[in-house]
Ligand SMILES: NC(=O)C1=CN([C@@H]2O[C@H](COP(=O)(O)OP(=O)(O)OC[C@H]3O[C@@H](n4cnc5c(N)ncnc54)[C@H](OP(=O)(O)O)[C@@H]3O)[C@@H](O)[C@H]2O)C=CC1
């Protein structure tokens with residue numbers, strides 16, 4: 001990418017899109033284009049067709065999506081499938097029609113089979129059944145990977161797919177029901193500390209393991225791969241380290257400074273037992289994360305408090 005290349009960040013107000021925006025600004029890119037969902041509904045084929053024909057971006061980061069935690073995925077199953085297919089179909093197809101030089105599609109670690117061997121290697125895709133709570137979202141993301149590859153095969157488009165692990169960071173979604181686990185725990189422990197509550201309740205058994213990457217690290221990886229990676233298929237982005245949800249809860253409790261007890265609501269789903277990324281391919285390309293989990297949680301907690 002040249003410093004004056006026209007770069008469209010789809011989803012620039014989201015946690016990931018805003019981190020990519022900050023990274024590009026820091027690197028000196030001057031021609032970044034953005035639209036909010038109110039200005040451009042990416043599910044709408046005509047709006048997206050008109051936008052690409054008018055703007056003709058050189059590069060696209062596709063970080064717009066319907067996103068949420070385990071309960072949101074399981075509750076809004078129709079929207080997680082429909083919105084995500086519409087958004088990515090419209091963007092990828094119109095990128096092709098308008099000669100976009102390179103596009104990055106963001107998937108998720110939930111594309112891998114529920115019981116896949118650990119750590120998750122890229123070639124485990126489509127080797128077994130998916131986790132039911134997020135199957136609609138995962139099916140959309142798998143379609144996105146295949147769409148990038150199909151446009152590469154048939155038309156020679158340089159569209160790449162990256163699969164981030166679970167993310168957290170600045171501009172995260174702190175909705176009590178619909179968010180992912182880390183922002184949910186930050187909020188719940190903070191509110192319990194403020195109110196003097198005796199107990200905080202964690203969803204599920206606490207035994208599932210998850211891997212967490214700070215969104216600014218993800219943005220660094222996306223930028224690095226946009227510059228250096230030009231292959232079909234997918235590349236995992238993660239830290240290569242995971243933690244049990246129970247241990248994560250104790251870590252957040254300590255960072256927030258809540259002094260009460262923790263209990264577990266086992267009526268809530270656990271989801272996939274474990275999804276640890278194999279990051280050998282990413283490291284082989286020369287990129288490694290820098291922000292470790294305790295430091296990242298402290299940064300996210302400060303961001304959360306600054307927006308109260
Ligand atoms: N968060 C996570 O843990 C993970 C996220 N990912 C992937 O990273 C990407 C970004 O996720 P994240 O930043 O967390 O999500 P956010 O929910 O923070 O942001 C999503 C963005 O998408 C935009 N968007 C949603 N629907 C539409 C629409 N119909 N039209 C236009 N824009 C729309 C929103 O725009 P607006 O603000 O203008 O409404 C929003 O800024 C997604 O592809 C997600 O699947 C992958 C792995 C883990």
Ligand SMILES: C[C@H]1O[C@H](OP(=O)(O)OP(=O)(O)OC[C@H]2O[C@@H](n3cnc4c(=O)[nH]c(N)nc43)[C@H](O)[C@@H]2O)[C@@H](O)[C@@H](O)C1=O
Nearest residue numbers: 069070073108110134179180181184203204208269270271
């Ligand atoms: C990124 C990823 O995000 C989603 O999958 P997930 O990894 O299961 O994400 P999660 O963050 O919501 O939960 C992680 C674990 O944590 C437990 N948990 C405890 N207490 C809370 C809690 O309070 N909130 C939430 N959300 N989870 C909690 C929860 O029960 C689960 O065992 C996908 O749908 C899919 O969209 C996707 O790609």
